[in-house]
Structure formats: structure tokens, C-alpha cells
Amino acid sequence: MRQAAGRLLAALAIVWLIAAAPPALAQDPLPSWNDTAPKKAIIAFVARVTKAGTPDFVPVPQRIATFDNDGTLWAEQPIYFQFAFAFDRVKLLSAGHPEWKNQEPFASLIDGNIENALAGGEEALVQVLAATHAGMTTESFDRIAREWIRTKRDARFKRPYATLVYQPMLELLNYLRANGFKTFIVSGGGVEFIRAFAEDAYGIPPEQVIGSSGRLKYQMRGDVPELLKLPAVDVVNDKDGKVVSIQKVIGRRPILAFGNSDGDLQMLEWTAAGKGARLALLVHHTDATREWAYDRASHIGQLDKALDLAVAKKWTVVDMKNDWNAIFPKQ
Amino acid sequence: MRQAAGRLLAALAIVWLIAAAPPALAQDPLPSWNDTAPKKAIIAFVARVTKAGTPDFVPVPQRIATFDNDGTLWAEQPIYFQFAFAFDRVKLLSAGHPEWKNQEPFASLIDGNIENALAGGEEALVQVLAATHAGMTTESFDRIAREWIRTKRDARFKRPYATLVYQPMLELLNYLRANGFKTFIVSGGGVEFIRAFAEDAYGIPPEQVIGSSGRLKYQMRGDVPELLKLPAVDVVNDKDGKVVSIQKVIGRRPILAFGNSDGDLQMLEWTAAGKGARLALLVHHTDATREWAYDRASHIGQLDKALDLAVAKKWTVVDMKNDWNAIFPKQ
Numbered sequence: 001m002r003q004a005a006g007r008l009l010a011a012l013a014i015v016w017l018i019a020a021a022p023p024a025l026a027q028d029p030l031p032s033w034n035d036t037a038p039k040k041a042i043i044a045f046v047a048r049v050t051k052a053g054t055p056d057f058v059p060v061p062q063r064i065a066t067f068d069n070d071g072t073l074w075a076e077q078p079i080y081f082q083f084a085f086a087f088d089r090v091k092l093l094s095a096g097h098p099e100w101k102n103q104e105p106f107a108s109l110i111d112g113n114i115e116n117a118l119a120g121g122e123e124a125l126v127q128v129l130a131a132t133h134a135g136m137t138t139e140s141f142d143r144i145a146r147e148w149i150r151t152k153r154d155a156r157f158k159r160p161y162a163t164l165v166y167q168p169m170l171e172l173l174n175y176l177r178a179n180g181f182k183t184f185i186v187s188g189g190g191v192e193f194i195r196a197f198a199e200d201a202y203g204i205p206p207e208q209v210i211g212s213s214g215r216l217k218y219q220m221r222g223d224v225p226e227l228l229k230l231p232a233v234d235v236v237n238d239k240d241g242k243v244v245s246i247q248k249v250i251g252r253r254p255i256l257a258f259g260n261s262d263g264d265l266q267m268l269e270w271t272a273a274g275k276g277a278r279l280a281l282l283v284h285h286t287d288a289t290r291e292w293a294y295d296r297a298s299h300i301g302q303l304d305k306a307l308d309l310a311v312a313k314k315w316t317v318v319d320m321k322n323d324w325n326a327i328f329p330k331q
Numbered sequence: 332m333r334q335a336a337g338r339l340l341a342a343l344a345i346v347w348l349i350a351a352a353p354p355a356l357a358q359d360p361l362p363s364w365n366d367t368a369p370k371k372a373i374i375a376f377v378a379r380v381t382k383a384g385t386p387d388f389v390p391v392p393q394r395i396a397t398f399d400n401d402g403t404l405w406a407e408q409p410i411y412f413q414f415a416f417a418f419d420r421v422k423l424l425s426a427g428h429p430e431w432k433n434q435e436p437f438a439s440l441i442d443g444n445i446e447n448a449l450a451g452g453e454e455a456l457v458q459v460l461a462a463t464h465a466g467m468t469t470e471s472f473d474r475i476a477r478e479w480i481r482t483k484r485d486a487r488f489k490r491p492y493a494t495l496v497y498q499p500m501l502e503l504l505n506y507l508r509a510n511g512f513k514t515f516i517v518s519g520g521g522v523e524f525i526r527a528f529a530e531d532a533y534g535i536p537p538e539q540v541i542g543s544s545g546r547l548k549y550q551m552r553g554d555v556p557e558l559l560k561l562p563a564v565d566v567v568n569d570k571d572g573k574v575v576s577i578q579k580v581i582g583r584r585p586i587l588a589f590g591n592s593d594g595d596l597q598m599l600e601w602t603a604a605g606k607g608a609r610l611a612l613l614v615h616h617t618d619a620t621r622e623w624a625y626d627r628a629s630h631i632g633q634l635d636k637a638l639d640l641a642v643a644k645k646w647t648v649v650d651m652k653n654d655w656n657a658i659f660p661k662q
Contacts, residue, residue, distance in 0.1 A: 061536050138578055182538070195582045205392050206582030207513070207538075213579055218571040218597060225597070225604050227578050234579075240549040247469055247558050248544055248565075249580055251526045251537030266549060266556070273556050 029175040032168040032326040038281065038318045042172065045279040046179050049255060056277040060180040064254040066246060066267060067169070069187035069194055069211075071260040071301040072283055073202060074165040075154075077292040079114065080300060081161050082193050083125075085148050087114060089132040097131075106131070130231035134214060138192060138227045145196035159331065165201050166283075167326045172258075173202055181256070186246060187211045188238040188263055192229075210245050212237045242267040260285065265306040268315060280315040282306060287321040360506040363499040363657040369612065369649045373503065376610040377510050380586060387608040391511040395585040397577060397598060398500070400518035400525055400542075402591040402632040403614050404533060405496040406485075408623040410445065411631060412492050413524050414456075416479050418445060420463035428462075437462070461562035465545060469523060469558045476527035490662065496532050497614075498657045503589075504533055512587070516540045517577060519569040519594055523560075541576050543568045573598040591616065596637040599646060611646040613637060618652040 033039040049058040070076035090100070090109045100106035105117035105124035117124060133141065149162045157164065173183050185204055187194055191211030198204045215230040237245050243266045246254065257264070257271035260283040268280040284303065285294050295303040310317050318324070364370040380389040401407035421431070421440045431437035436448035436455035448455060464472065480493045488495065504514050516535055518525055522542030529535040546561040568576050574597045577585065588595070588602035591614040599611040615634065616625050627635040641648050649655070 061530070064538075184538075191579070191582065199392070207395075207515075207580065209582065216575045216578055218574045218601070225574070225601050227574065243549045243556070243558065244547045247547055248522070249538065251522065251540065270549070270556050 029178070030168065030171050032171055032324060034323050034325050036319075036323045038316050038323050041279065041316045042175075042281075045256070045277060046176070048277050050179050058255055058276065062252065062255065063176075063179070063181040064184065064250060064252050065176050065181045065256040066184045066186045066250075066254040066258070066271070067173075068259040068261070068264045068267070069185050069189055069198075071285065072166075072258055072264075073169050073185070074161075075291060076301050077285075077294065078156075078300075080189065081149075081154075081164070082189050083128075084154070084161075085145065085152075085193065086128050086132040087117070088148065088152065089144075090128060093131065126233070129214075133190065133193075134229045134231035136229055138216065138229060141192055141229055142196055145193050149197045157328070159328065162197050162201055163331060164328060166324075167329045168324045169258075170202065170329065173204070176256070177203070183208065184250060184254075185209045185211070186237065186242050186257075186267060188236070188242075190214075191237075210237060210249050238263045240266050243270045246270070255279070257281070258283070259306070261301040261303050262306045263301075265309060268306065269309070269313075272313060272315065280310075280313070281318060282310050282315060283318050283320060286319050287324075287327070289321075290327045291320060293321075360509070361499065361502050363502055363655060365654050365656050367650075367654045369647050369654050372610065372647045373506075373612075376587070376608060377507070379608050381510050389586055389607065393583065393586065394507075394510070394512040395515065395581060395583050396507050396512045396587040397515045397517045397581075397585040397589070397602070398504075399590040399592070399595045399598070400516050400520055400529075402616065403497075403589055403595075404500050404516070405492075406622060407632050408616075408625065409487075409631075411520065412480075412485075412495070413520050414459075415485070415492075416476065416483075416524065417459050417463040418448070419479065419483065420475075421459060424462070457564070460545075464521065464524075465560045465562035467560055469547065469560060472523055472560055473527055476524050480528045488659070490659065493528050493532055494662060495659060497655075498660045499655045500589075501533065501660065504535070507587070508534070514539065515577075515581060515585075516542070517568065517573050517588075517598060518542045519567070519573075521545075522568075541568060541580050569594045571597050574601045577601070586610070588612070589614070590637070592632040592634050593637045594632075596640060599637065600640070600644075603644060603646065611641075611644070612649060613641055613646060614649050614651060617650050618655075618658070620652075621658045622651060624652075 030039055048056045049063065051057055067073055070080055087109050090106055094100050094106065094110050100110060105120045105128060108116035151160055153160055154164060176183055183204055185194055185198060185208065189211050191209055191213045194211050195206040195209050198209050199206065213235045215232040215234045217228045217230055219226060219228055235241065235245065242264065246267065253274045254271045255274065255277065256279045257268050258281045259268055272278045272280040282303065285292050287293060294301065295307060361370055379387045380394065382388055398404055401411055418440050421437055425431050425437065425441050431441060436451045436459060439447035482491055484491055485495060507514055514535055516525055516529060516539065520542050522540055522544045525542050526537040526540050529540050530537065544566045546563040546565045548559045548561055550557060550559055566572065566576065573595065577598065584605045585602045586605065586608065587610045588599050589612045590599055603609045603611040613634065616623050618624060625632065626638060627633065
């Protein structure tokens with residue numbers, strides 16, 4: 001009897017809540033997007049794939065959306081933030097490496113001459129990554145990266161790197177997830193570096209981050225097992241490699257893919273070539289005032305062939321200057 | 332006004348539904364498990380990690396559970412089902428390969444002499460896998476594997492392989508998911524073979540299946556991009572490799588891991604060594620009448636060192652004969 005009375009009271013409380021609620025307003029899910037073509041294309045696409053009983057309907061488990069990270073979800077100029085992190089680490093670690101003073105690219109990095117250091121090309125970068133991203137456990141690296149991204153400020157905007165994410169993309173990620181999409185990062189950046197901030201910054205858990213990675217070694221330190229990061233590249237997650245990783249890790253073709261450079265060309269091509277409704281998008285960095293402007297000639301995030309293909313294939317190109325009314329989240 | 336009236340009607344309907352509902356019965360979530368130690372350990376563990384405000388509480392995103400597949404979620408005797416699939420494919424493809432009649436291990440497989448074929452060891456197996464798992468697109472392979480698993484019946488139980496899954500494990504997967512866990516397969520088997528049935532059989536989507544894999548090549552066939560399966564091994568997901576894959580793909584240490592063989596030892600060790608409440612479990616195949624009985628001397632699913640470690644570390648060992656009152660789902 002008391003149980004039944006309790007249920008009745010609970011039910012009456014619900015009546016009150018529902019009857020007293022004001023009618024829901026149709027809120028704009030993408031307020032930082034201007035009402036231009038890209039926003040319309042996104043909203044039309046989501047409406048199309050979520051409407052049950054239509055030929056374009058896509059069941060929830062198949063609503064896979066993949067996003068590049070550098071230049072798509074957060075900024076990437078004047079150098080990839082992960083490089084800035086590595087160069088900072090070199091300076092910090094240099095006290096324990098007196099030999100670096102006479103050894104490139106370390107000597108230049110200690111002097112703060114990044115251009116000189118990068119003149120050593122890929123070989124120099126591999127040396128820097130080996131010195132800063134290996135020889136420690138995965139847990140140690142995570143702690144170090146997490147702290148740097150949260151606290152270190154970039155030179156131009158004077159903001160912590162963790163806050164140099166794009167507000168319109170945060171809204172898009174939320175909008176897609178609210179419509180049953182599973183959002184993945186598919187980045188050329190290091191997977192463990194991205195995981196150190198992706199959950200807080202984007203709401204994307206570690207198992208939905210795909211990136212480049214080095215080899216790992218499982219070993220015992222006394223009784224305690226640990227994973228050691230080795231100075232050897234395992235997966236390079238760029239261009240063709242992004243499609244291969246999508247198949248290996250997700251095992252399902254995305255229905256939406258978003259990139260900003262030629263490194264994303266194959267991911268967009270693979271996504272767009274699937275059956276049924278598909279949406280392929282590119283961020284075009286056109287706003288030197290609020291962010292950066294670069295494309296065909298940039299040494300970072302070069303957008304050249306993919307821009308031509310976007311025109312030919314009618315992919316959606318987001319013009320940052322015209323299509324976004326905000327860039328970074330308010331602080 | 333009409334809107335308000337509609338909301339009131341809806342609310343009254345909810346009152347009726349709630350007030351009329353009988354009190355919920357506490358249903359047993361694991362009816363195929365006897366009330367022995369393993370079931371008690373599982374239920375106590377889930378209660379512990381899901382109780383907010385206690386030191387052992389684990390937030391939902393961190394409730395990662397990993398399961399071996401062969402011998403843990405479905406049967407694996409007298410040979411791994413994926414081998415049975417490969418051997419069937421050899422017979423089917425032999426019409427197009429007259430040279431196989433004089434070439435081992437193919438000649439023996441065509442004659443149905445599996446023991447003879449396996450005498451060629453690892454090299455023979457690699458040849459069979461190359462002939463049956465490569466040289467086609469990922470989509471073609473998926474279709475072929477899906478059809479075989481769904482329709483082909485095993486020799487002893489005369490059931491389709493898709494139904495040789497363990498009923499108690501299906502209940503456990505559902506129970507964990509109902510308690511906010513994300514369930515992953517971490518198997519030595521081929522990732523694409525497992526994905527061909529894991530979603531239907533276990534409710535585990537492709538992106539939560541981790542397995543061994545071969546190399547893939549992204550290429551264009553005319554205008555159409557495709558992923559070709561190459562005859563080269565990429566990832567061997569066994570022993571140490573399971574821990575490395577967990578870090579690479581999930582990026583988070585499981586709080587529960589379930590295996591059945593020495594190939595799962597490191598996964599259980601890594602899981603159990605994490606901070607806070609952890610549960611490591613092994614299926615011990617002890618039931619020759621209803622399924623199979625094997626452990627230390629088996630050539631498939633050998634359980635030897637992990638059984639010793641389970642005793643030393645107080646891992647939970649499930650004795651199939653005593654702890655499960657059903658093996659396979661009712662047909």
C-alpha cells in the first residue's frame with residue numbers, strides 16, 4: 001500500500017513538471033555558424049540520415065563521424081602544437097643532456113631557433129620525438145602532456161593551448177552526438193598526445209581517438225607491469241594511412257568526415273564514396289585577423305589537391321572568415 | 332492552449348502507467364550462472380564500482396571491460412573456428428587452383444586431412460591464411476565470413492557456428508552494459524572475422540573489436556576507392572600484444588578482463604595491477620559432456636601459467652561444469 005502511494009505521488013510530481021514546463025523553444029544547435037551554405041548542408045544532412053522510414057535513414061550504430069584534429073578541431077599554426085610541446089621538452093630536459101649543446105637539432109632548439117632546427121628535416125624531427133616522446137611509461141607521458149596542454153600559453157593569442165579549439169566545431173560535435181553520432185578523431189598527431197586533452201576539450205574519450213603512434217613494450221618493473229614508449233615509429237596516420245586506420249580501428253566506413261588539408265583527402269574520398277547519404281567537409285583557413293590564412297603554399301596543413309577535389313566532388317568547404325562568427329571559446 | 336492540453340494529457344497517461352505498474356521484481360541478471368563464487372564475485376564487483384560516493388566508485392567512461400573471444404565468448408575446439416573457415420575456403424577455392432593438388436598444406440586440406448596439413452606448422456598456416464584471407468577487398472571478405480559463420484554447422488553440436496556462443500557470457504555482457512560498462516573483445520583471432528558476427532552475436536560493435544590483423548592497401552579501382560587485404564601480417568594480438576593493443580586502441584586500462592588461456596595472462600595481469608577495484612577472470616573448460624575439457628596440455632587454448640597465476644593472485648576462475656547451468660543459447 002505504501003509503495004503504491006509512493007508511486008502515485010511520484011507520478012503526480014511528474015504531471016506537475018510536464019504541465020508547468022514552457023513549450024520547448026527550437027534552439028539553434030550551431031550558434032557560432034553563420035546561416036550560410038555549410039551550416040545548411042550540415043543540418044540538412046543530419047535531418048536526412050536521422051529520419052526513420054526514409055531511404056537515407058542510417059541506424060544509430062552506423063552514424064560514424066571522423067574528424068581530423070590539427071587545423072580542424074584546434075589551431076595548427078605557426079607550428080603543430082605537438083612540436084611546440086616537444087621543443088619545450090628539449091629545453092627542459094637539456095640540463096640533463098650537456099651533449100645537446102653541440103648536437104643538432106638540439107643546440108638550435110635550446111637557443112630557441114626553431115627554423116634552424118627544422119632545417120634538419122624529417123630526421124631531425126624523429127630525433128626530437130625520440131628524445132621527448134619515448135623512454136618513459138605511457139602513464140608518465142600522459143601526465144606530462146596533460147599538464148603542458150592545460151597550462152602552456154601560445155605566443156600569439158596568449159591562451160593555454162587547451163583553449164585554442166574551435167567553438168563552431170565544439171558545437172558541431174555536440175550536435176552530432178545529440179543526433180546519435182559517434183564522433184572520432186583521426187589525426188596525424190600522436191595518439192597519446194591527443195588523448196591527453198580530447199576528453200576534456202571535445203568530449204571524445206580515448207577509445208575514439210586514432211592517431212600516429214610509436215611502438216610500446218610491455219615489461220615488469222619488479223612486480224608492477226608497465227608499458228614503455230620505445231623510440232620507434234609504428235603507425236603513421238596520414239593520407240592513405242587514415243583510411244587504413246579507420247578500417248583497422250573502427251571497422252566501419254564513416255558517413256561524415258571533416259578535415260582541412262591534403263592529409264585528409266583520402267579520408268574524405270573514402271567517406272564520400274560510401275552508399276547512401278554522406279557528408280565530406282573541409283575547413284579553409286581564410287581568416288588572418290581572427291586566426292590564420294593559409295592553404296596551397298603552407299608548410300603546415302597544406303590544402304591544395306583536396307581543395308580542387310572538393311570543387312570537383314561538391315564537398316562542403318567551410319570558409320572560416322565567412323562561415324564562422326566565433327573562432328575560439330570565450331574565456 | 333491546445334499544446335498545454337496535450338501536455339496535460341500526456342502527463343496523465345504517464346500517471347496511469349506508473350501507478351498501474353506492478354512493483355519491479357529484482358530479476359536475476361545472470362540466470363545461467365549458478366550461485367557459486369564467480370557469480371558472487373561479479374555481482375559484488377559491479378555493485379562496488381557503480382556505487383557513487385564510495386572510494387571504489389568508477390565513473391562510467393572508465394568502466395572498460397575486455398574479453399578474449401575464442402574459448403571465452405564462444406567455443407574453440409577441436410580447432411579455432413576461423414581455421415575451420417579457412418580450411419573450408421581452401422576446398423571451395425581449389426577448383427580454381429589445380430596446382431594445390433600437389434602442394435602442401437593445400438593437398439591435405441582438400442583431402443580433409445587437417446592433422447596432416449597442420450603438421451606444416453606456422454608456415455603452413457600462414458600460407459592458408461594468405462590464400463583465404465587476402466587478395467580481396469575488406470567488404471568482400473566481410474560478406475564471405477558473415478555468411479559462413481551464420482550458416483555453417485560444426486561437426487559435434489550440429490549448430491551454426493554463430494550459435495556456439497556461451498549463454499552465461501551473453502548475460503554477463505548485457506549485465507555489464509546495463510551498468511554502464513563498455514565491452515570490448517581483445518582476441519588473437521582476425522579482427523575482420525570477429526567483426527563479421529560480434530555485433531549480432533554479442534551486441535559488440537566493430538569499433539569495440541580488437542584482434543590480429545593483416546596489412547591493408549588503399550587503392551582506386553577506376554573511380555572507386557577500395558581497401559585490399561594484403562597477404563602480410565600486421566598485428567599479432569596475443570599475450571603482451573593484447574596489452575599493447577589495449578593501450579593503442581582503447582587508451583585506458585580495463586577494470587575487468589576475462590580470458591581463458593595463457594594468451595590472456597598479460598591482459599589479466601595489466602588489468603588487475605590498476606589502482607582501485609579490479610576483476611580478472613578465467614573460464615576453465617571442465618565440462619567434456621556439455622562442451623569440452625582441456626587446460627594445461629591443450630594445443631588450443633592452453634591454460635597453464637595463467638591458471639597458476641590465478642591461484643597466486645586470487646583471480647576468479649570459472650569452472651564451466653560447476654558454475655554454469657547452461658552453455659549455449661537455446662535454439
